[in-house]
Amino acid sequence: MGPTEIKFGGLGGQGVILGGIIVGKAAALYDEKFSCLTQAFGPEARGSACSAQVVVDEHPIMYPYVHHPHIMVVLSQDAFVKFSPELRENGTLLIEEDLVKPTNLPKGVKVFAVPATRIAEELGKRMVLNIVMVGFFTAVTGLVSEQAAREAVKDSVPPATVELNMRAFERGLEYGKKLVAKA
């Protein structure tokens, strides 16, 4: 099948990079695949567009960079405008539906939207929107297994917040599954 290239984009502070780390970790540590994560690294601080890039493959990954992602996850309009031209034709776009209004997409792109921030607010903490998104990603793309993603979430968040984050993950997963069933 070859490598799957994924790009996560959003505002610094939304937990974009952690989202990428969890997906990469799920693949590499719990699904026995290979993954390599690189992140845009610069002097930018909170509030500007940031991104993480993950390559997932059945075989060891040599070339670590993502130029034309198969899957793109964006949590802010800024990130959408900046990164969406890179998305492959017939690729998959996952968006935070209240924060991103997609326009001028490459040909054949399938869009899946989730109100991740609203779901996170219902759970009592807007911060976990990235974990809602990881759950949604797991359901929609099937790139990592549910169990692997759960383990990776548990392993990556502060111990005191595991329960909240697991609920966020399950809500995103559930939302994604329903959406896929409808599609």
Place this chain on the structure above:
Amino acid sequence: MSNANSTGVLSGNHYLDGDHACAEGAIAGGCRFAAGYPITPSTEVVERIASRFPLVGGRFQQFEDELGASIALLGGVWGGAKAMTVTSGPGFSLMMEHLGYAAITETPCVYIDVQRPGPSTGLPTAPAQGDMMQARFGSHGDFRVIALCPNSPQECFDLTFRAFNLAEEYRVPVLVMLDEVVGHMTEKVVIPTPDKLQVTPRRYTKKKPGEGFKLYEAPAGSLVPEMVKAGDGYRIHVTGLTHDERGYPAMNVPTQEKMQARLMDKLLNNVDQIVSWEEKNLAGAEVVVVSYGITSRVAEKAIQAARDQGVKVGSFRLITAWPFPEKQIKALAGKVKAFVVPELNLGQMALEVERVVGGKTKTVSVPHPGGTVHNPEVITKAILEAVR
């Protein structure tokens, strides 16, 4: 050799970036003192060290600058610790004086250099491999170091661990030469159990104070003297001046000749034990790509593209840049049409390949000023042109 101290070893599977993996490799290798002046893109190494050391009985100290850090490193070693410092190009330049001092005083120590483009402060957040010749020749006079080039977070762990063993084995500075991409990329890192991590302990003399211990007298059959620790009651003199077996300055030609001969021979006579490399598809190769660090992974894509076009391309990845795997490259010279050497500098290790090959085969440098990695197509083009 003895098992690694289990309190320092996070055995298991991790998802780590190269900088953090370096820190874990150092801790597993027995490092308990780190002196630094944090600098991008190496900062994450000392961040990890600073948060992990209190749990394993180590001490990290931030100094006023890289000069302070690199001399404190050597003090830490003579005080009995396994120690390292961590930096990037601008700091590495400042540390050159003490690198020479480490070499002449035979202080076993580790330097980690996460390379970024230069000269000077250059591009702080971007990758380069421009310090390779500096690693070999950056301090004045003739001296030898060992320099290792990881190309993944796993190798950042493995080679930093090995760096501490090599430093003790040969009493030389060992340099771990990362680049920004390898330092910041995150992948699976497997940390073995302590019984699978054999550590070379510091070799201290068995002579007691007053029993005629000489600081720079190698035991029979060895070229590497034994050490003592400051505070254990020995009267010792450690100096950057040319010194005799007692460690006293002896500024004459015979002493210089004798000291330098041993300092060179202790590495040159053991090159076969030190050099490591990874080779692929060398049998019948028309072109061999010589690369290291992140460039070796980018080159892989280029090599595949050239093989798809029917060119027989092999690859030779430097794991030790210094000592250079001279014998192995020489053996290929004359048999292949060309060596293609992509690197994130304007041609450094390419010079070494060219020197070793001695005109028997052409050497094609594929330079890049750094800031990002090569476009693999540029390397493919160089391979295709080289066989024409």
